[in-house]
Structures are given as C-alpha cells and as structure tokens.
Amino acid sequence: MAEKACVKRLQKEYRALCKEPVPQIVARPLPSDILEWHYVLEGSEDTPFAGGCYYGKIKFPPEYPYKPPSISMITPSGRFAPHKKICLSMSDFHPESWNPIWSVSSILTGLLSFMMDDSSQTTGSVKSTDSEKRCLAKASLAYNCESKNCPNFKKLFPEFVEKYEQPHALGQSVLEQSNYKDLPSGPPAARIEPAKRTEQEVEKNIAVNHAENRRQSRNLPFWLLLLLASVFGVVMALPLLQL
Incomplete structure (x- = not known):
C-alpha cells in the first residue's frame, strides 16, 4: 500500500x-x-x-x-x-x-x-x-x-x-x-421502379395497338361494303345468265 x-x-x-x-x-x-x-x-x-x-x-x-x-x-x-x-x-x-x-x-x-x-x-x-x-x-x-x-x-x-x-x-x-x-444511381426502389414502368408501358402499347387493329378490321368503310355487295350480286347472277 x-x-x-x-x-x-x-x-x-x-x-x-x-x-x-x-x-x-x-x-x-x-x-x-x-x-x-x-x-x-x-x-x-x-x-x-x-x-x-x-x-x-x-x-x-x-x-x-x-x-x-x-x-x-x-x-x-x-x-x-x-x-x-x-x-x-x-x-x-x-x-x-x-x-x-x-x-x-x-x-x-x-x-x-x-x-x-x-x-x-x-x-x-x-x-x-x-x-x-x-x-x-x-x-x-x-x-x-x-x-x-x-x-x-x-x-x-x-x-x-x-x-x-x-x-x-x-x-x-x-x-x-x-x-x-459502380451501381446505378438512386436508392434500390428508384432503380427498380423505372424498369417496371417501362415494361408496363410496352405491354400497354402492345395492347392498344392490338385493339386498334381489331377495331379497324371490324369497322370497314361503307363504299367497300357496297363494292363487296355488288361483286357478290354479280357472282350470284352468273348462273341465271347462262340459262
């Protein structure tokens, strides 16, 4: 001590x-x-x-x-x-x-x-x-x-x-x-979200284009319908003319 x-x-x-x-x-x-x-x-x-x-x-x-x-x-x-x-x-x-x-x-x-x-x-x-x-x-x-x-x-x-x-x-x-x-900028959620949005936009565009094509195929112009009706009438009349 x-x-x-x-x-x-x-x-x-x-x-x-x-x-x-x-x-x-x-x-x-x-x-x-x-x-x-x-x-x-x-x-x-x-x-x-x-x-x-x-x-x-x-x-x-x-x-x-x-x-x-x-x-x-x-x-x-x-x-x-x-x-x-x-x-x-x-x-x-x-x-x-x-x-x-x-x-x-x-x-x-x-x-x-x-x-x-x-x-x-x-x-x-x-x-x-x-x-x-x-x-x-x-x-x-x-x-x-x-x-x-x-x-x-x-x-x-x-x-x-x-x-x-x-x-x-x-x-x-x-x-x-x-x-x-070396990584993409922004937090993980911000880096993933743009990719999701891009994918969704592409799918949406494909769906819109497909629907538009179907609509266009259904809604034919009136003059085209008359032309088709005329051709159909001529074809149906050919057998009668041969008699």
Missing part, C-alpha cells in the same frame, strides 16, 4: 502533467492503482523512431519519491526488449543514484532522450537496424491498439485510438463510395 506522501506526490505530478503536457510524452496512472503509470513516447523526427508511438509502464514503490521506480516498454521498438525492465540511472537498477526531486516528467524525458540515442546500450536494450526500427515505428500504433499485450491502452489513451481508427474509417468510406459508383 502506498504511503500518504507517495500518493500526494503522484497526484500532484499528475495534475502538473495535465496542466503543462510535456512534448512527445503522455503519462497517466491506472485509475485503480496510482502506483502504476502508463506512458506513450512519440518518436522524434529525423530518427528511425519518427512516427512511432511507444507504450510502456512505470511502477512506483510505496516509498516514492525516496525510492526509484521500475521502467519497462511494451511496444516493440528495436531499442528496448518488450516487457523487460530498463536499466537507467533514474530506475530501480540504481537506487544509489536516485534523486527524490526527479518526477514522472523528468523520468520519461530522460527515457525518451536515451531511447533516441541508439549508441548507448544497457540492460533491457536490444540492437536492430534503422530499417527494422522504421518498420516497427510504422506498426507501433496498430500494435498498441490491437495487441492482447496492451489491455489498458485503449482505456488510458483514447486520443491515440482515435488517431489509429481515423485512417481505417476513411479507407472504408472511400471503398464504399467506390463500390457505390
């Missing part, structure tokens, strides 16, 4: 971070345990870590600020081994060099500076090529949001989750619009 002085100190530091955020650094305690802080470091420009979001933990002892915390990084970075404690002068590897005036912001600022300087190695660090670091930087945000190794990331850092989801939502929207352009 944390000592009263420890709780007060960490609460004060959290308020200070909220009031004056440190560039490239975001840090927040677990709501259920003020001794466990989670952080995100953003890679510096002009380094292989540019664009990366590196998620990790700081665990403070109940005697903080009189004893140093342990520091680890969860996101694969090519600089530190995931989940391994990192040896720094301000970590629990070196309690003899710890200074009680150091704070969360100074600890993480030192960690960020040490991370960007790839020439220094320590316990918990790893070696990798710049190309590997760049690949890991590009994949870091997706790892933090999707990996089972980061169960608290989405809860503590919703702004980074939103940053991750925006390109996916935009890509999905573009895909849907592209697919929709």
Whole structure:
C-alpha cells in the first residue's frame, strides 16, 4: 500500500502533467492503482523512431519519491526488449543514484532522450537496424491498439485510438463510395421502379395497338361494303345468265 506522501506526490505530478503536457510524452496512472503509470513516447523526427508511438509502464514503490521506480516498454521498438525492465540511472537498477526531486516528467524525458540515442546500450536494450526500427515505428500504433499485450491502452489513451481508427474509417468510406459508383444511381426502389414502368408501358402499347387493329378490321368503310355487295350480286347472277 502506498504511503500518504507517495500518493500526494503522484497526484500532484499528475495534475502538473495535465496542466503543462510535456512534448512527445503522455503519462497517466491506472485509475485503480496510482502506483502504476502508463506512458506513450512519440518518436522524434529525423530518427528511425519518427512516427512511432511507444507504450510502456512505470511502477512506483510505496516509498516514492525516496525510492526509484521500475521502467519497462511494451511496444516493440528495436531499442528496448518488450516487457523487460530498463536499466537507467533514474530506475530501480540504481537506487544509489536516485534523486527524490526527479518526477514522472523528468523520468520519461530522460527515457525518451536515451531511447533516441541508439549508441548507448544497457540492460533491457536490444540492437536492430534503422530499417527494422522504421518498420516497427510504422506498426507501433496498430500494435498498441490491437495487441492482447496492451489491455489498458485503449482505456488510458483514447486520443491515440482515435488517431489509429481515423485512417481505417476513411479507407472504408472511400471503398464504399467506390463500390457505390459502380451501381446505378438512386436508392434500390428508384432503380427498380423505372424498369417496371417501362415494361408496363410496352405491354400497354402492345395492347392498344392490338385493339386498334381489331377495331379497324371490324369497322370497314361503307363504299367497300357496297363494292363487296355488288361483286357478290354479280357472282350470284352468273348462273341465271347462262340459262
């Protein structure tokens, strides 16, 4: 259980971070345990870590600020081994060099500076090529949001989750619009209705034409009826003339 002085100190530091955020650094305690802080470091420009979001933990002892915390990084970075404690002068590897005036912001600022300087190695660090670091930087945000190794990331850092989801939502929207352009315009009912109307109009025209033909065939001109009657009369009179 944390000592009263420890709780007060960490609460004060959290308020200070909220009031004056440190560039490239975001840090927040677990709501259920003020001794466990989670952080995100953003890679510096002009380094292989540019664009990366590196998620990790700081665990403070109940005697903080009189004893140093342990520091680890969860996101694969090519600089530190995931989940391994990192040896720094301000970590629990070196309690003899710890200074009680150091704070969360100074600890993480030192960690960020040490991370960007790839020439220094320590316990918990790893070696990798710049190309590997760049690949890991590009994949870091997706790892933090999707990996089972980061169960608290989405809860503590919703702004980074939103940053991750925006390109996916935009890509999905573009895909849907592209697919929709290949379809006839208008809602489904509007697309089907004209076809039905056209079919009905054709059938109606056929029926009208058929009825008109029948009407014309029934209503013969009067002069044609007289001509037919005359021809019929001549034909009937021929046998009588032969007698």
